[in-house]
Amino acid sequence: MAIRQVVKIGDDVLRKTSRPVDVLNRRILTLLDDMAETMYAKDGVGLAAPQVGVLRRAICVDVGDENGLFQLVNPEIIKAEGEQEGMEGCLSIPNRHGIVKRPARVTVRATTRAGKPVEIEAEGLLAVAFCHEIDHLDGTMYIDKQEREVTDEELAEMQKENKE
Ligand code: NI
Numbered sequence: 001m002a003i004r005q006v007v008k009i010g011d012d013v014l015r016k017t018s019r020p021v022d023v024l025n026r027r028i029l030t031l032l033d034d035m036a037e038t039m040y041a042k043d044g045v046g047l048a049a050p051q052v053g054v055l056r057r058a059i060c061v062d063v064g065d066e067n068g069l070f071q072l073v074n075p076e077i078i079k080a081e082g083e084q085e086g087m088e089g090c091l092s093i094p095n096r097h098g099i100v101k102r103p104a105r106v107t108v109r110a111t112t113r114a115g116k117p118v119e120i121e122a123e124g125l126l127a128v129a130f131c132h133e134i135d136h137l138d139g140t141m142y143i144d145k146q147e148r149e150v151t152d153e154e155l156a157e158m159q160k161e162n163k164e
Contacts, residue, residue: 001030001033001034001036001037002034002037003034003037003038003041004034004035004038004052004053005052005053006038006042006047006051006052006091006092007050007051007052007053007092008092008093008094009092009093009141009143011053013050013053013055014050014051014092014136014139014141015139016050016055016139017055017137017138017139018048018049018050018054018055018056018057018058018136018137018138019055019056019057020056020057020073020074021056021057021058021073021074021111024073024111024113024115028056028058028073029113031049031052031054031056031058032058032060032071032073032113033071034052035047035049035052035058035059035060035071036060036062036069036071038052039060039062039091040062042091044091045061045062045063045064045125045129046059046060046061046062046063046129046130046132046133047059047060047091047133048133048134048136048137049137050136050137050139051091051092051136056073057073057074057075057137058071058072058073059071059072059075059130059133059134059136059137060072060133061126061129061130061133063125063126063129065125065126067126070112070120071112071113072108072110072111072112072113072118073110073111073113074110074111075108075109075110075130075133075134075137076108076109076110076134077103077106077107077108077130077131077134078107078108078109078119079105079106079107080103080105080106080107080131081103081104081105081106082103082104082105083101083102083103083104084101084102084103084104084124084127084128085099085100085101085102085147086099086100086102086125086128087099087100087150087158088100088128088132088142088146089142090132090141090142090143092141093141093142093143096143096149096150097149097150097155098142098143098146098147098148098149098150099146099147099148099150100128100142100145100146100147101145101147102127102128102131102132103127103131104123104124104127105121105122105123105127106121106122106123106127106130106131107119107120107121107122108120108122108130108134
């Protein structure tokens with residue numbers, strides 16, 4: 001496995017539509033593993049293949065809950081309900097955060113790294129992470145959907161509250 005370079009905002013690759021994965025060959029499996037390693041190395045909760053410069057429909061998500069790591073190809077949201085609003089950041093948009101509205105609950109249909117078709121029901125932060133990463137596969141970033149930018153002062157305040 002290897003840590004890959006994360007593409008930053010301004011690079012065209014982040015605005016393109018990714019192609020479906022038709023075969024889980026060694027190249028795709030290595031991609032999924034490198035993406036997980038890169039995500040953990042950068043303290044992210046998710047990463048999409050275009051963020052490492054690969055236009056394939058592959059994502060990794062780990063929000064630090066009991067579900068652990070998801071490594072998925074061809075993920076799609078087949079059901080979305082309710083609404084939640086929260087702060088998001090993105091490894092491709094360093095040092096910025098925004099408030100974004102997302103569905104409260106989603107059902108994601110995908111294929112796992114092992115080639116198994118799955119339907120995953122997610123809520124809270126996990127639902128946000130899936131929405132955020134799947135958006136990347138169609139060239140959409142959270143800044144396109146954000147209600148507003150979070151200021152540095154607000155961020156410092158939130159981090160202080162989390163520590164207390
Ligand atoms: Ni992102």
